[in-house]
Each structure stands twice: as C-alpha cells, then as structure tokens.
Amino acid sequence: MIKKQNPKDKFTKERTPLIVEKLSKIYDDGTVAVKELSFKLHDGEILGLIGPNGAGKTTTLKCLMNLVEPSEGEIRIKGFPAGTREAKASIAYIPEIPILYNDLTVREHLKFVTMAYRVPEKKALERIDRLLKEFDLQNRGSETPIHFSKGMRKKVSIICAFVHNAQVFLIDEPFTGLESRAVQTLKNSILAAKEAGMSVLFSTHILDMAEKICDKFLILQKGIKIAEGSLVELRALAGFQNRKKTTLEDIYIALTERILREPQTEGKDQ
Amino acid sequence: MNTEIKILFYLRLTQYRRMIKRWINKLKSLGFINLFYSALFIGFIVALYLSLPSYLEHFLEESNYPITIMATMLLYTVFIYMVYSHFVKGIQYPPFYLPAGDVNLLLVSPIDSKYVFAARLVKSYLSAGFGVGLIMLLSLPFIKILMSDLSLRYAVIGWIEIWMLLIILTNLQCIVFNSTALKKVARVVRLIVRLSISALLFWTLYRFLVDPGFFQDFTPALSNETFANLVDIPQTFLNLPILGLFVLLSFISILITFAVITKMKIEPLIEFSLFISGAFDLLYSGDWEGLEILSEQSKKKKGKRRWINVPGYGFGTFAITWKAASTLVKQSLGIWLIYLGMLFGALISVFYIQTSWIRLAIIVCFFFSMGTQLLNSFQRDLRKPDFVQSLPLLPKEIIQGNMLVSGILLCVLGWFFVSILWLKYSFGVLEYLFLMSFVPVGSYLIIICGVMAILCYMSFPKIPGFIRKISANALAYLIIGLLILIPWFLYMHKLPFVFVWLSAISFGIFEGFILKRWLIHWIERKGLPKNE
Numbered sequence: 001m002i003k004k005q006n007p008k009d010k011f012t013k014e015r016t017p018l019i020v021e022k023l024s025k026i027y028d029d030g031t032v033a034v035k036e037l038s039f040k041l042h043d044g045e046i047l048g049l050i051g052p053n054g055a056g057k058t059t060t061l062k063c064l065m066n067l068v069e070p071s072e073g074e075i076r077i078k079g080f081p082a083g084t085r086e087a088k089a090s091i092a093y094i095p096e097i098p099i100l101y102n103d104l105t106v107r108e109h110l111k112f113v114t115m116a117y118r119v120p121e122k123k124a125l126e127r128i129d130r131l132l133k134e135f136d137l138q139n140r141g142s143e144t145p146i147h148f149s150k151g152m153r154k155k156v157s158i159i160c161a162f163v164h165n166a167q168v169f170l171i172d173e174p175f176t177g178l179e180s181r182a183v184q185t186l187k188n189s190i191l192a193a194k195e196a197g198m199s200v201l202f203s204t205h206i207l208d209m210a211e212k213i214c215d216k217f218l219i220l221q222k223g224i225k226i227a228e229g230s231l232v233e234l235r236a237l238a239g240f241q242n243r244k245k246t247t248l249e250d251i252y253i254a255l256t257e258r259i260l261r262e263p264q265t266e267g268k269d270q
Numbered sequence: 271m272n273t274e275i276k277i278l279f280y281l282r283l284t285q286y287r288r289m290i291k292r293w294i295n296k297l298k299s300l301g302f303i304n305l306f307y308s309a310l311f312i313g314f315i316v317a318l319y320l321s322l323p324s325y326l327e328h329f330l331e332e333s334n335y336p337i338t339i340m341a342t343m344l345l346y347t348v349f350i351y352m353v354y355s356h357f358v359k360g361i362q363y364p365p366f367y368l369p370a371g372d373v374n375l376l377l378v379s380p381i382d383s384k385y386v387f388a389a390r391l392v393k394s395y396l397s398a399g400f401g402v403g404l405i406m407l408l409s410l411p412f413i414k415i416l417m418s419d420l421s422l423r424y425a426v427i428g429w430i431e432i433w434m435l436l437i438i439l440t441n442l443q444c445i446v447f448n449s450t451a452l453k454k455v456a457r458v459v460r461l462i463v464r465l466s467i468s469a470l471l472f473w474t475l476y477r478f479l480v481d482p483g484f485f486q487d488f489t490p491a492l493s494n495e496t497f498a499n500l501v502d503i504p505q506t507f508l509n510l511p512i513l514g515l516f517v518l519l520s521f522i523s524i525l526i527t528f529a530v531i532t533k534m535k536i537e538p539l540i541e542f543s544l545f546i547s548g549a550f551d552l553l554y555s556g557d558w559e560g561l562e563i564l565s566e567q568s569k570k571k572k573g574k575r576r577w578i579n580v581p582g583y584g585f586g587t588f589a590i591t592w593k594a595a596s597t598l599v600k601q602s603l604g605i606w607l608i609y610l611g612m613l614f615g616a617l618i619s620v621f622y623i624q625t626s627w628i629r630l631a632i633i634v635c636f637f638f639s640m641g642t643q644l645l646n647s648f649q650r651d652l653r654k655p656d657f658v659q660s661l662p663l664l665p666k667e668i669i670q671g672n673m674l675v676s677g678i679l680l681c682v683l684g685w686f687f688v689s690i691l692w693l694k695y696s697f698g699v700l701e702y703l704f705l706m707s708f709v710p711v712g713s714y715l716i717i718i719c720g721v722m723a724i725l726c727y728m729s730f731p732k733i734p735g736f737i738r739k740i741s742a743n744a745l746a747y748l749i750i751g752l753l754i755l756i757p758w759f760l761y762m763h764k765l766p767f768v769f770v771w772l773s774a775i776s777f778g779i780f781e782g783f784i785l786k787r788w789l790i791h792w793i794e795r796k797g798l799p800k801n802e
Binding site for chain 2: 062065066067068069083085086088089091093095097098099100101102103104108109112113115116117118144157160
C-alpha cells in the first residue's frame with residue numbers, strides 16, 4: 001500500500017532535493033515496472049539512471065513527477081511529497097518524447113510555463129531570449145511547433161525546463177534526437193545547473209556521455225536497483241578496482257551480465 | 271479569479287484563437303474552385319436532407335406498422351444502451367483523455383491537477399451539449415412527423431434533459447474508471463449482457479428458420495396494452511407539472527457526481543493519458559520513431575506488443591495478406607457481432623421490405639458497410655506510411671494484399687447470407703450455385719469500391735476531412751449503383767434466370783477487371799497517399 005501522507009506532515013525539515021524510499025510500481029496486469037527502489041539525490045549532484053530497455057527508468061521518472069501513481073513507497077522532493085504544488089514547483093521535467101501544443105508558438109509555450117511557475121515577467125522575458133539564442137531558436141520563436149522536427153521539439157521542451165527556477169531536473173533520455181551542438185548546449189546547461197547547486201537526475205542509454213557528466217550512477221534492471229555509486233565505487237563493485245581505464249560501459253555490461261548469470265541475487269541492493 | 275484558472279484560460283484562449291486562424295488559412299488555401307465544389311456538394315446534401323421528411327411522411331401513411339410504438343421502443347433501447355455502454359466503457363477508458371501537451375507541460379507544473387481535470391471535464395460537457403443540440407436541430411423535422419403534437423417547449427426540455435443525462439453518464443464513466451470495485455461490477459454486467467444478446471440472437475435466428483412467420487407475430491403483440499402503456503410514459507412524463515423538479519433533480523445529480531469525481535484521485539486518468547494521448551499526437555505529427563518508443567513503454571502496461579511484424583520469409587502481396595489476415599482475425603467480439611447484426615439486417619430487409627429497389631439498396635448498403643469495416647486495416651496502413659511503405663513492397667502489393675483478405679472475408683459472409691436465404695426459400699440447386707458464384711464477384715467489387723473511396727478520401731488533404739469522407743463514400747455508392755444496374759435491368763425485363771445471373775457474373779468480372787486495372791495504374795503513377 002502507498003504510505004498515507006499526513007497533511008500536517010506535508011513539509012519536513014529534510015531539504016534533500018530528492019528522497020525515494022522503497023518505490024514500487026506494479027501495473028494492473030501484474031507487470032512489475034519498479035521494485036522497492038530507494039535512493040537519494042543531493043544538492044549539486046548529477047545522478048545518471050541507466051539500464052536496459054524496460055528496466056523501469058521512465059516509470060521511475062514518471063512516478064517522481066506523479067504522472068504515474070506508485071504502488072508502494074514514498075517520494076519527497078525538497079521535503080514535500082511528490083505531486084504537491086511545492087514539490088512540482090521545485091522540479092523541471094524533460095520528457096523523452098517532446099510533445100508540445102500545436103496551437104501555441106514557441107514563445108507562447110515559454111510564456112505559459114513561466115506563468116505556471118510564477119516567474120516574474122521581466123525575468124522571464126530575459127531568460128526566454130537567452131535560452132532561445134543558446135539553443136539556436138531565436139528566429140523560430142513566433143512559429144508553432146506543428147512542423148518542427150523531433151530535435152527542435154526537444155529543444156523547446158528543454159528550454160521550457162530551464163526557463164523557471166527549478167531546483168531538481170528530471171530528464172528522460174536528454175540527448176536522444178539532438179544534433180551535436182544542441183547536445184553540447186544541453187550538457188553545458190546541465191553542468192551550469194550543477195554549479196549553481198541544483199540537482200539533476202537523468203535516464204540515458206548514452207553511457208559515454210553519462211560517464212562524462214554524472215557524479216553518481218544508479219543501474220536498474222527489470223525494475224530492481226542492481227548498483228549505485230560513483231564510477232570508482234561501481235568499478236570496485238564490478239571487480240575492476242585495479243583497472244583504472246575501465247569505462248562505464250564495461251562496468252555496466254559486467255554488472256548486468258553478472259545479474260543475468262546469478263538470478264538468485266536479484267532484488268538485493270548492492 | 272484564481273491565478274491558476276487565469277493561466278488555464280490564457281492557454282485555452284490562445285489555442286482556440288490559433289485554431290480558428292488556422293481554419294481560416296486552410297479555407298483560403300482551398301481556392302475558389304474547391305470552395306465552389308464544396309458548396310455545391312453541401313447544397314446537394316442539404317437538399318437531400320430537406321426532402322427526406324416528406325418521404326418519411328409518405329412511408330408512414332402507407333405502412334401498417336405501429337411506427338410510434340416502434341420509435342418509442344427504439345428510444346428506450348437507445349437510453350438503456352447509453353447507460354450500459356458508459357458504465358462498461360469505464361472498465362477501460364475514461365470519458366476523455368488529457369492531450370499529451372497537457373501531460374508534459376500542465377500536469378508537471380505547479381498548477382493543481384484538479385483544475386486541469388475539471389477544465390477538461392467541462393469541455394467534454396460543452397461538446398456533449400453541442401452534439402445533442404445539433405442532433406436535436408437536425409432531427410426536428412422528423413420528430414415533428416413522428417410526434418405531431420410536440421411543441422418547441424418540449425423539444426427544448428427534452429434537449430436539456432438529454433444533455434444532463436450525458437453529463438451524468440460522463441461523470442459515471444469517470445467514477446467507474448477510477449474505482450476498482452465498480453470496474454469488477456461493470457465486467458460482470460458486460461459478461462451477462464453479452465451472453466444474453468448472443469443467446470437472443472441465436473434463438474431469434476433459430477426461431478426464424480423454424481418458423482418464417484415468426485416476426486409477423488410481433489406486430490399484434492406490439493399493439494397490446496403493456497406496450498401501449500410503455501409508449502405513454504414519455505408523453506405522461508412530459509405533461510407532468512413536476513417536470514421542473516425533475517430537471518432540478520438532474521442538476522443535483524450532476525453536482526453530486528461532479529463533486530465525487532473532483533474529490534477522487536486522478537492518477538489513473540493521467541496514466542491512461544500517458545499512453546493514449548501521446549500516441550495520438552505522435553500519430554498526427556507523423557513521428558513514427560516516437561510512436562515506437564511509446565509503444566515500448568506501453569508494453570509494460572498492456573503486456574503485449576502492438577506492432578505488427580511482417581514475417582521475414584515473405585514480402586509483397588503475401589506478406590501484406592498475412593498481416594491483414596492476422597489483424598482481421600484478431601478483431602474484437604464486438605466487431606464480429608456488428609457483422610452478424612448487418613447480415614441479420616440484410617436478411618430482415620429481404621423478408622420485410624416490399625419495394626424491391628429499396629430492398630436491394632439496403633442489402634448493398636449493409637454489405638458495403640461490412641466491406642468498409644473490413645478495410646480498416648488498409649486505412650491504418652496508409653496512416654502509418656513510414657512503417658508499411660518503407661518496406662520493400664510495391665504500392666499495388668499493399669492494395670492487392672488488403673483487397674484479397676477483405677474480399678475473401680466479405681465473400682464468406684456473403685455465402686453465409688445466401689445459404690440462410692436458401693434454407694428459408696428452398697430455391698433450386700442451380701439458383702443457389704449461381705448466387706454462390708456471384709457472391710465472390712460482388713464482394714470483390716464492393717471491396718474495390720471501398721479501396722477507391724479510401725484512396726480518394728486520403729489523396730486530397732487540402733479539402734476538409736468530412737467533405738472528403740462524404741464525397742468518397744458517395745462515389746463508392748455511385749460505382750456500386752452503376753454496377754448493379756445492368757443485372758437489375760435484365761431482371762426487371764423478365765429474362766431467363768440463367769441469362770440474368772451469367773450476365774451479372776460476367777459483367778461483374780469485366781467491371782472488376784477494368785476498375786482494378788485503373789486503380790493499379792493510378793497507384794503506380796501517383797503512389798499511395800501519405801498520412802494526413
């Protein structure tokens with residue numbers, strides 16, 4: 001059962017950006033998407049959520065956004081339960097598939113987002129102009145995204161996330177569909193957010209990029225956490241402590257294969 | 271006004287403003303000639319519609335059937351069906367889905383999700399009101415004939431009541447969708463109703479075959495006191511002085527159900543929207559890569575793969591035939607019941623419609639509707655051009671494969687139809703064989719006409735969708751009409767039976783050959799239409 005939230009307990013003194021405790025999501029047909037997942041995200045930290053297709057990465061992010069109702073567990077964002085206005089106001093979400101309103105221009109999208117997140121108008125305008133320029137969309141602001149390519153839609157979606165005062169960024173496959181320059185810009189934006197003390201959680205398949213920018217990694221397989229830690233910690237966990245040049249990809253393959261070989265260890269946090 | 275509502279207002283107003291602007295631009299881009307043709311076509315439809323009430327009046331004068339009783343029974347059936355369908359629909363679907371834009375931008379923002387939900391609910395109420403109003407307006411001339419003493423006041427009250435009923439049903443569907451216990455109840459209700467209807471259909475068919483005069487026994491039965499009382503209920507109800515109270519009660523029911531659903535958790539609805547609205551939006555924007563990702567995600571929920579795999583061992587017509595057959599076989603029980611219902615309707619028309627051309631038109635209409643239903647998979651192929659059309663298949667192979675499967679299935683249904691006629695009328699073996707041999711030709715012709723209608727409908731994306739759809743279907747009926755004209759002409763001139771059927775078959779084959787050649791030529795020249 002989902003742990004009942006006491007209204008009086010809406011806010012706790014715990015201000016850790018993100019705390020997930022024993023999160024599980026089981027769909028109606030019995031499919032276990034996520035099982036007893038627990039982790040923390042600290043200030044100025046970038047956490048990479050990695051795992052094969054169907055590992056439960058997107059479901060986890062959607063649970064954090066309260067788009068999918070967890071079957072069990074507790075999620076706190078800046079001390080507030082997921083789904084509350086305060087929690088939502090602290091998060092910026094970039095979905096994997098960038099779907100926008102076909103009837104709003106790019107600028108109208110951004111105006112709407114700044115209104116929803118209560119960003120003062122002057123500040124909003126300044127940010128909109130800067131971000132549009134950074135992502136090479138300064139000449140497309142008055143267009144509706146109806147004929148935009150997937151990459152351009154993704155850019156708008158990213159700008160929507162960076163235009164307000166988010167403390168935690170939840171990004172689903174951020175680099176998919178983007179051209180090299182946009183990847184670079186996004187990478188710089190993520191690193192700038194980290195420098196400013198914000199926290200980022202993103203799911204990805206692109207392991208070399210994750211290796212470059214993440215402080216910590218969380219490996220999921222079949223909805224279960226199989227490993228968590230920094231690159232050095234994961235290296236030790238995979239038995240590569242003496243091989244300093246081992247990449248995240250090597251570690252990832254070693255750990256996931258080990259789990260496949262030893263099914264009895266599934267479900268145990270490493 | 272609440273700030274959150276203000277923001278939602280801004281969003282919706284901007285969207286509607288832009289939508290209207292786009293419509294105007296679309297109309298401008300149509301050009302004078304297209305607008306002229308559209309106006310001409312709409313004028314034709316309106317003229318046809320206006321002339322219908324006089325035909326109905328004439329029909330009522332001539333017919334001996336207790337029309338008022340039958341109309342009332344039909345109304346009761348529609349009412350019961352509406353309540354039932356909204357209740358059981360709640361097992362799988364909420365009354366609306368939130369567009370993907372709302373999910374990605376609105377629901378993740380600090381705006382309270384309840385406002386988003388309520389705004390969407392109100393929009394669906396307004397659409398229902400508009401729909402009911404439009405239907406009432408269009409059916410007014412017919413209602414005046416069927417219920418001559420109907421005053422405008424009653425019509426308006428009736429409209430308000432139906433609208434309120436729809437709102438309550440929408441709310442009920444929402445409540446069922448969000449309640450596990452009610453979902454279980456709805457599943458049991460659905461099972462009972464399905465079993466009862468199937469049993470009733472088979473029993474009726476059996477009785478009909480055993481005793482051909484079976485339906486005629488119903489006519490006096492409909493005139494008895496019980497039915498007469500049932501018919502009087504709406505009339506008595508309309509004359510009740512407490513009608514205002516009933517409207518008030520309906521209003522209170524709406525408020526209660528609305529209050530219940532706004533207090534409910536709305537996560538199930540959001541979860542549903544995640545998998546549905548995203549797919550729709552991606553489908554409209556032609557983002558097939560995105561659709562595939564979404565399909566992967568939805569597998570977790572649905573537990574099975576949606577995409578159809580073309581087997582590696584065969585391409586061309588065979589692959590498409592295999593794919594179309596697999597899709598058709600997996601059609602839901604409801605669709606199969608629709609086929610059965612259409613066949614039954616065609617049978618009823620054979621036995622009870624006296625005017626032979628109307629009878630023939632109804633049979634063709636039923637079979638054409640079945641053919642259109644069978645071509646749904648083909649339409650889906652055209653709407654997913656990046657998937658099917660990117661395979662190493664020729665456009666004509668895609669068409670042939672789909673036509674073959676749909677034609678065969680329509681033919682099987684046609685044979686079933688003819689066999690029942692044979693059992694009923696016990697006509698000679700020769701006639702039976704002729705009819706059976708004509709069925710494949712007729713089925714194939716109907717399918718060709720259906721394909722042509724679909725291609726025409728999808729090939730002119732600049733013309734508004736509803737005009738294209740109506741024009742395409744009108745074209746198909748016109749072709750079928752011409753195709754049956756020659757055998758009909760021969761039949762009316764009392765030519766020998768063998769001669770009539772041989773002419774019909776050979777004419778059908780000849781026409782089919784020409785039409786197919788033209789169709790393939792057109793497709794080879796122009797290619798298959800892309801999605802809209």
